[in-house]
Amino acid sequence: MKTEETMQEITRYINRELSWIEFNRRVLEEAQDKDTPLLEKAKFLGITASNLDEFMSVRVAGLLDLQKSGYSKKDFTGYAPASLLRRIFKRTSGFVTEQYKAYKDLTRQLARHGIRIHTFEELSQTQQKAANQYYHQIVFPVLTPMAIDQSRPFPLINSLGIYLAVVLVRNEDAGVEDAPLHFAVVRVPANFSRLVQVPSRGKAKAHFIFLEELIREHIETLFNGYAPISVHAFRLTRNSDLALDEEAAEDLLEEIEKELRKRRWGTPVRLEVEKGIHPYALEQLIEEFEISSATVFEIDGGPLDLGCLTRMPDLIKENTSLKYPEIIPSYPxxxxxxxxxxxxxxxxxxxxxxxxxxxxxxxxxxxxxxxxxxxxxxxxxxxxxxxxxxxxxxxxxxxxxxxxxxxxxxxxxxxxxxxxxxxxxxxxxxxxxxxxxxxxxxxxxxxxxxxxxxxxxxxxxxxxxxxxxxxxxxxxxxxxxxxxxxxxxxxxxxxxxxxxxxxxxxxxxxxLIPAPTWMAQEFARLIQRETLNAQQGKPARIIAKVNSLSNQDIIDLLYEASQAGVQIDLIVRGVCCLRPGVQGLSENITVRSIIDRYLEHSRLFYFENDGDPEAWLSSADWMTRNLTRRVEVMCPVRNRCTRDTLFRILKLHLKDTVKARHLQQNGTYIRMADEGVAFRSQFEAVKIKSWKKPLKRS
The missing domain is CATH 3.30.870.10 (Endonuclease Chain A)
Incomplete structure (x- = not known):
């Protein structure tokens, strides 16, 4: 039975991987937001898919490796690999369902603006003729059907490629019950656009068909003498992390080139399949990849890999009203x-x-x-x-x-x-x-x-x-x-x-303060100085803007500062393992995440220093990898005018009432819209003609 102390230790922190899933959910919200232009919704939806690919191929892959090795030690947030993986797959499954619901909503809205994604049967005769011509002249010559039997082993399946799993019978066995089944795979060419544009009709602006849908329609051209009885797409995610022995590598460039070739054979992590895939095909795939049912994702209601949607705004040239207005950066x-x-x-x-x-x-x-x-x-x-x-x-x-x-x-x-x-x-x-x-x-x-x-x-x-x-x-x-x-x-x-x-x-x-030699110590010194100032009744405040906050030592120092009375405002776009607003622990800490048109990427730090403020910019996030395993730099902003500019940027983010989501004690994020005038930091930043005016201190 867990003691109260153990429970408190577990609940002091939010798990990094679960926090990342919440971050990707915030990106998905941008694809669901009624105020986001339609083609920008497509882009955000595509980003969520690409984000999830990287998460699976790196973070989840690492946890699976730990689990397979028998590692059962809990991390500082209280999770062992096995229990964390169960929670990740459960949440990820729900997230994928939300993705495809958003995809269905998006396609309905796009259709109202003359932008349609069709099945082959939905195309007009003219469009089908154009699609057929494109297939026979361009696509067919590069396709390679790969049969799998005793003499032809399973081909290499590249990570994140789209493939078609084809179940066939001989023509003479067509319609025969219990006829021998044959299995083949066809790779959808990765160097072609997934969205194939076909001629528009009427007032429509753009019509598309997915490349795999076009190949599926013509699958019989690849298998003379056989009758396809099932054609479904699948996609494999492999472990994509590099395993380098830099100490033993005589030539690092050559060693990395070797590892990149090995990446193609990385351990299978996730298998995505179209809903309704033939049981025989699924059995073949699971057996070949030696993958558990928990890591098989059945996709319903849309194509595999929504990442291709990020290119949709570039494919639609005319209708600029469905995109964010173009902004021309000013020269300093x-x-x-x-x-x-x-x-x-x-x-x-x-x-x-x-x-x-x-x-x-x-x-x-x-x-x-x-x-x-x-x-x-x-x-x-x-x-x-x-x-x-x-x-x-x-x-x-x-x-x-x-x-x-x-x-x-x-x-x-x-x-x-x-x-x-x-x-x-x-x-x-x-x-x-x-x-x-x-x-x-x-x-x-x-x-x-x-x-x-x-x-x-x-x-x-x-x-x-x-x-x-x-x-x-x-x-x-x-x-x-x-x-x-x-x-x-x-x-x-x-x-x-x-x-x-x-x-x-x-x-x-x-x-300059470099990592990994001095940066962790310097951040500790700066936070502890604010803590001491607060204890002595002096002005004390910390504002930090980072992409991620997951280093336990930094979090514990921020907790101590909060308990001393330091007002701490954190702007953390992605992962945040700190739990804000907990009485007696972090009630003086706020955490907000801003997801908007631009990816918030700057790392900026402000320390009140008893009325003599210090400001820093850095390449490093508050993550263990940045502080201990990377060459990073933090640089002071010493000039009064430039320091005021940096502070103005931070204050702009703290005022956001439209795109800022506030982290709650339970690890979820909610928007806390002000009853006053809506303030959107990125849109307000565009309006500012000069960032260099002296700042009146409040």
Whole structure:
């Protein structure tokens, strides 16, 4: 029997995986919200599916591995792998049901606006003719039917690919009871659009048919002499985590390429099948994948993999009323004052807020450095880079011009490994010095350093950010970046790069706080200082904006601060293991999550410090992996004006009454709309012409 103390220990925290499911539910709410434009609803629904894929292939896969190994120790939230998996699958099953209910509602609403997704039978004769032509001329030549029998073993089934399970009988056995059944699979080509557009009719704007539906309609063309009696789609999710032995790897790039090939054979984690799949087909799949019935998801009311819906807004060009209005980011006003970005940064720090302010300023920072004959060296960390990066092209030119270019490129950025390997090879070919970080650690810091020869000597120019150097995601994610020529920050950045690229051990730095060496200690110091100030009756407050909060030590320090009377406002987009509002534990803590048009991605921190506020930006979340297993950086925002800008951003989020959901003691989230004027932080941010006005302190 559990003691009261044990029960209290269990209920102090919310489980990370269950909290993640609640986060994805909040994303689903955006697809269900009547005020979300229809094509944006499709995008949000697609995001929930992609999110769930990653959750299954990484987090659930890890728990299944623990369970299979016999591991039964409980985590700090009170769950052992087996009991947690039972709860995850139960909640996930309910979530999938909600997804497909939302899909049905969405298709009905789209149809009212002339956008229809059809079965083949619903197409007109003209549309069927066009679909048939597309199948025979484009699709059929690339299809490969794969029979499975004693001489032809089960083919490799790629993770997250769409396949058709086909049950057949010989033509001469058609209609014969107990005729021998034959089984085959057909892969739906992944390099074709899942949504096949067919000619519109009447006033309709766009008509589509799913690619697998088109193949199903013509399945007999692949099996001459056999009669298909059942054709149903299935989809397998495999364990996609990399298992690297970095210590033993002579060439990390080569080792990761090997592991990526192995990923195709990862342990099966989840099997999705269309409702009504033939029992013989299901039996074959379960036997081949050695998967339990608990991990089989029968999908009713829509296609497998709703992730393809994220592309729907791009497929509908005309009806812009069904999308969010286009917003053109403004170029930072400070950089319009001088011809050279370096002239501006030398005089003052500049804080920019994406996507409301343009990422082009970051590109221009590197482009100008590449072209400037006074620039001697460029150093940068890259984690996820866009497919056609202006910034990378500038780095290549800089190397070709003879500048020293050092690129710390993280090869282990999950699901971007192949792209980063390609970038690494291309940058090395251009003459850049490419390093892959420290053994056992991911380099997640976002830092650029430019070393420039000037009249009074060498000067270091810096950019430190919360988000990746990716011009595409910078249009979709909210992030903050600081440009500075602060000599202490520049000196610290040099030490950081020397540690990553050489054998230098990181000393205690002047201003930058790196992980895994000092960041956890510094956050502890800052929180404990607020706790002590509150105990002494001094002004004390903490505002923190992160993507996730799951580190037990940080949570316990926040609980202690709350008990001392510190007012703590947390803005946590995703996972939050802290339980707010518990009397005697966390009654002074609020937690809100904002899910809206843009993905909230910035990590920002404010500490009252007895009336002398300190503000920080960081690449790190309050997660154990960020604080102990990654190279991260937190950077102080020292200038009064830029610090006020950061505080203004935080206050904007705290005022949100439309898209903010508040975390309750029981782990659920509810909207707490104000009776006053509705305030939507992202929409209000768009209206702000200048973020740089001095802030009147309240």
């Amino acid at each position: 006003q400070e950089f319009l004052e001088e011809d050279s970005l370096f002239d501006v940064i030398r005089k003052k720090d500049v804080l920019i807020y994406h996507p409301y302010e343009s990422f082009q300023a970051v590109n221009d920072f590197v482009i100008e450095a590449a072209e400037d004959p006074q620039v001697l060296a460029i150093k940068i960390t890259l984690y996820r880079v866009s497919g056609n990066s202006l910034l990378v092209r500038a780095l290549e030119r800089a190397a070709e011009y003879g500048k020293q270019v050092t690129v710390v490129l993280e090869l282990k950025a999950r699901f971007d490994e192949e792209r980063n390997i390609a970038w690494a090879k291309r940058l090395e070919k251009a003459g850049c010095h490419v390093v892959y970080g420290l053994v056992g650690l991911k380099t997640h810091a976002k830092v650029t350093q430019i070393i420039r020869q000037e009249e009074d000597g060498l000067r270091r120019y810096m950019h430190v950010g919360t988000g990746n150097y990716n011009e595409n995601t910078a249009k979709l994610y909210t992030d903050v970046g600081l440009f500075t020529a602060d000599s202490e920050i520049g000196e610290d950045a040099s030490s950081l790069f020397n540690e990553i690229t050489g054998y230098s051990s990181a000393p205690r730095m002047n201003q």
